[in-house]
Amino acid sequence: MDTAAAEWTATDDVPWPRPPRRRLAARCAGLLLTGVSVVVGFRIADSDGVTPVPQLLAFLPWLLAPTALALFLALRSRRWLGTVWGVVLLGLLAWFIEPYGKTGDPAGRPVAELRVLTSNVEFGQATGGLVAAVRRERPDVVFVQECDYACDARLKADLARDYPHRRAVEGGGSEGSVILSRFPLRPTPGVPGTMGMPGAIADVDGHAVRLQLAHPMPPLPGQVGLWRRELAALRDAATADRGTPLVLAGDFNASQDHAAFRRILGTGLYDASRLTGDDRTATWPARTAPAFGVQIDHVLVSKDFAADRTRVLDLSDTDHHSVITDLTLHEGRS
Numbered sequence: 072m073d074t075a076a077a078e079w080t081a082t083d084d085v086p087w088p089r090p091p092r093r094r095l096a097a098r099c100a101g102l103l104l105t106g107v108s109v110v111v112g113f114r115i116a117d118s119d120g121v122t123p124v125p126q127l128l129a130f131l132p133w134l135l136a137p138t139a140l141a142l143f144l145a146l147r148s149r150r151w152l153g154t155v156w157g158v159v160l161l162g163l164l165a166w167f168i169e170p171y172g173k174t175g176d177p178a179g180r181p182v183a184e185l186r187v188l189t190s191n192v193e194f195g196q197a198t199g200g201l202v203a204a205v206r207r208e209r210p211d212v213v214f215v216q217e218c219d220y221a222c223d224a225r226l227k228a229d230l231a232r233d234y235p236h237r238r239a240v241e242g243g244g245s246e247g248s249v250i251l252s253r254f255p256l257r258p259t260p261g262v263p264g265t266m267g268m269p270g271a272i273a274d275v276d277g278h279a280v281r282l283q284l285a286h287p288m289p290p291l292p293g294q295v296g297l298w299r300r301e302l303a304a305l306r307d308a309a310t311a312d313r314g315t316p317l318v319l320a321g322d323f324n325a326s327q328d329h330a331a332f333r334r335i336l337g338t339g340l341y342d343a344s345r346l347t348g349d350d351r352t353a354t355w356p357a358r359t360a361p362a363f364g365v366q367i368d369h370v371l372v373s374k375d376f377a378a379d380r381t382r383v384l385d386l387s388d389t390d391h392h393s394v395i396t397d398l399t400l401h402e403g404r405s
Contacts, residue, residue, distance in 0.1 A: 099141070110127045126292075131328040170351070189321050216266070236253070245266050286324075287302050309340055325367060381397075
């Protein structure tokens, strides 16, 4: 009996190896924390990096899930360095999930109101749903992306009476884009890109308003540089004529977590969804939004506008939700 007790006491001073499950949990926690840290590091550095960082940045809020799992595994495996690491990462993610961009009200008196709708109809497949939504919601200006030849023809046939003014870049598949307007339009050069990005100046109750459609390439592997250049071209367009109020709307293929998109906001533009408290309302992919998705469809406005209400519309046969917002144009520039 005394011998057995002595042997038990002696073994208490010997460090036992970690059980296999605990070692596995610690390794999994380390891998998860490392992957999330890389993405968060680029966010801190205000850079989109290279594939797969831009793609993962789009879903930055959802990185809370693997980080929380890693923190749980670190706690279970009693790895205190991993626990601290996980807590810090959760704090950083919570910080960056906060809405980004300016808010504020124009100083001048209101002079005009307009309702703006932007919709990606996915190769023209959702044209019928868009026509129904336009007739129901009665926007003043409609930005349409991925409007192929059949889509363009149907919009002319069904909506020409209510929207007699238009600017279009005709094309098949995803290349075609159209701006429809109740207000008279005069053409502008638009923005050159792989997919059509037409522009115009609208006469809104006697006030000139620049309209620019956005549809840069998505950040596909091997095309991140092209995506970045086309977003930069939109940024340049935003600064081309600061004396005229601007509405820049469309499928940006970018969210507030992308540095290239934040640089467009940095020109002094406001995201209408931010102004109305609807930031991070997912617009893509429509099949899983709003439970899971990212806001890549935006209506950006210059500081001449106030936004009163922003909503997303669910159209059938497209992978994007549409965005509709009510804007008020104010006189003068603060």
